[in-house]
Amino acid sequence: MNTPPQFEILKKISLKPCHTFQLDASAEYWVELHQPDDILKLMDTPVFHRENRFVLGGGSNVLFTQDFPGLIIKNSISGIEIISENHRHVVLRTGAGVVWDDLVKYAVGRGWGGLENLSMIPGLTGAAPIQNIGAYGVELESTFISLDAVHLKSGITESFDRDMCRFGYRDSIFKRTHKGTHLITHITLKLNKSPEVNLNYGNLKEILVSEGINHPDIRDVSMAVRKIRASKLPDPAITGNAGSFFKNPVISAEQFDSLRSIHSDIPSYPAGNRVKIPAAWLIDQCGFRGKRLGDAGVHERHALILVNHGKATGSDLIGLASAIQQEVSERFGVTLEPEVNIVGGDNPLSAGSGSGSGS
Numbered sequence: 001m002n003t004p005p006q007f008e009i010l011k012k013i014s015l016k017p018c019h020t021f022q023l024d025a026s027a028e029y030w031v032e033l034h035q036p037d038d039i040l041k042l043m044d045t046p047v048f049h050r051e052n053r054f055v056l057g058g059g060s061n062v063l064f065t066q067d068f069p070g071l072i073i074k075n076s077i078s079g080i081e082i083i084s085e086n087h088r089h090v091v092l093r094t095g096a097g098v099v100w101d102d103l104v105k106y107a108v109g110r111g112w113g114g115l116e117n118l119s120m121i122p123g124l125t126g127a128a129p130i131q132n133i134g135a136y137g138v139e140l141e142s143t144f145i146s147l148d149a150v151h152l153k154s155g156i157t158e159s160f161d162r163d164m165c166r167f168g169y170r171d172s173i174f175k176r177t178h179k180g181t182h183l184i185t186h187i188t189l190k191l192n193k194s195p196e197v198n199l200n201y202g203n204l205k206e207i208l209v210s211e212g213i214n215h216p217d218i219r220d221v222s223m224a225v226r227k228i229r230a231s232k233l234p235d236p237a238i239t240g241n242a243g244s245f246f247k248n249p250v251i252s253a254e255q256f257d258s259l260r261s262i263h264s265d266i267p268s269y270p271a272g273n274r275v276k277i278p279a280a281w282l283i284d285q286c287g288f289r290g291k292r293l294g295d296a297g298v299h300e301r302h303a304l305i306l307v308n309h310g311k312a313t314g315s316d317l318i319g320l321a322s323a324i325q326q327e328v329s330e331r332f333g334v335t336l337e338p339e340v341n342i343v344g345g346d347n348p349l350s351a352g353s354g355s356g357s358g359s
């Protein structure tokens, strides 16, 4: 039977409550989809064909530089389904509209390992593959099996396995050749029923030991990650932000040696035969931590987090980010590449000047 569409295309909607930077921007058209079938029905509408389109999840990694002159498609497809399991693994298929941290709690609560280090990352499950979300030594790709996505031109649902997604550090095919071409409807992950904990990152182990937990399970790891995150990242419900504004640059071993010969205390992490350096340290060294340009600011506890102190505009944040990029390039010869997705108008922050590269 041909069911009527379960959506309504709305006009002139404020985007302020729909993204974590809380900027005063609006969308010309807005639609929220709850059923995969509705995507094809939406594709039959004149608005879909006529307008620019942008797929939005939880809005925790976007910066609107202006009002969006087109159609925002908010993805709210729900549901977590077990599609197979045995005594060692469970395979889950999750709607793209499921809140990421709800999925983490669902898995951790059942003792299924693989997502605990990714606790408390804001946003929705459908966006997780876009930049291969990562934290505390784990990236999405380690549990990822596949995703389903509707091609927004043909309407065909395609399946992408891990290889096809071409995951990298804060990177996937959906940030490159497939940028904006597909709407992800579901992702499928494989979790471990006898998980081993991963305590390799930073001070995770020390924090657990300091709490008297010497043999942590995944619930303990999730709790520790939540504690660390709450202590150093601003809560977007209170202070507008999108997490790390830039990626950590990955530079050649030669460039790193030359930087270290001048800055002996520069922190670093191995990245294959290259070296990752914390963008926060570079920005901090340039004196930006706690600084502000109007209502656009650099968080006082973490130099990689740009914040909206209240009435910042997208242009204010772009202005501050440009100043940071320029200073870091001049001082260290390293180009900072934005992690945040800049939506609307030209992107003056896209890579181009200086040496060294992101991702």
Ligand code: FAD
Pocket: 020, 054, 055, 056, 057, 058, 059, 060, 061, 062, 075, 096, 121, 122, 123, 124, 125, 126, 127, 128, 130, 131, 132, 133, 134, 135, 182, 183, 184, 185, 233, 234, 235, 236, 241, 242, 243, 244, 341
């Ligand atoms: P959005 O911001 O809505 O969208 C991000 C991009 O994905 C956009 O390009 C959008 O078009 C696209 N997109 C979204 N949904 C779909 C879909 N269904 N189909 C196709 N395209 C889609 N990230 C990390 O990796 N690690 C962290 O530790 C981390 N910490 C953060 C901490 C804070 C306080 C904040 C505010 C952000 C943090 N982030 C982190 C960034 C962000 O949470 C992630 O990138 C998250 O996956 C974004 O999800 P979202 O649903 O909010 O996506």
Ligand code: EPU
Pocket: 134, 135, 136, 137, 201, 202, 232, 242, 243, 244, 245, 246, 247, 248, 267, 278, 279, 280, 281, 282, 284, 289, 301, 302, 303, 304, 339
């Ligand atoms: N540092 C400074 N000044 C600061 C903050 C940090 O010099 O103000 C230095 C310190 O040396 C510190 C190092 O930077 O050891 C790294 O800082 P942190 O451990 O906070 O991690 P990060 O590199 O800034 C990355 C991710 C985060 C993720 C954490 C934990 C990127 C771009 N960011 O942050 O992801 O949660 O590691 O794994 O890779 C995000 O992507 O939005 C995000 C928050």
